[in-house]
Amino acid sequence: MIGITDDNKLKRLIIVGDRVLIKPKDPTDRTNSGLYLPPTVQEKEQVQSGYVIKVGPGYPIPSPTEDEPWKEVEEKVKYMPLQAQEGDVALYLQRNAIDLQYEGEQYVIVPQGSILMLERLEDLS
Numbered sequence: 001m002i003g004i005t006d007d008n009k010l011k012r013l014i015i016v017g018d019r020v021l022i023k024p025k026d027p028t029d030r031t032n033s034g035l036y037l038p039p040t041v042q043e044k045e046q047v048q049s050g051y052v053i054k055v056g057p058g059y060p061i062p063s064p065t066e067d068e069p070w071k072e073v074e075e076k077v078k079y080m081p082l083q084a085q086e087g088d089v090a091l092y093l094q095r096n097a098i099d100l101q102y103e104g105e106q107y108v109i110v111p112q113g114s115i116l117m118l119e120r121l122e123d124l125s
Helices: 039-043
Strands: 019-024 047-055 059-061 078-080 089-093 098-102 105-111 115-119
Touching: 019 089, 047 105, 089 105
Parallel strands: none
Antiparallel strands: 019 047, 019 105, 047 089, 059 078, 089 115, 098 105
């Protein structure tokens, strides 16, 4: 059995379909003016941000049908990749996120459609 370290513990996770694993940024418990917010108000925030950790393969694309139905066809699933990439900062809708805790860390799994905006460090031109 392979030992799991901090460096590779997330490598064994497989994100399915059009979903994205996000590590939420530390939620601020204060407003801009310095007032502390109770946890119930923080949970109702609709838009959150976090770092994209892993990305699913994308949307499955149906394979085209062959003109020769007698041929044996090996079904290879093709996917349309997602826009999100590992390392992006994502703004997402909290109501569609699924909270989970893995190896003592807090993460959320969000469908691609719930991501409103991505910030990528590399040049987009």
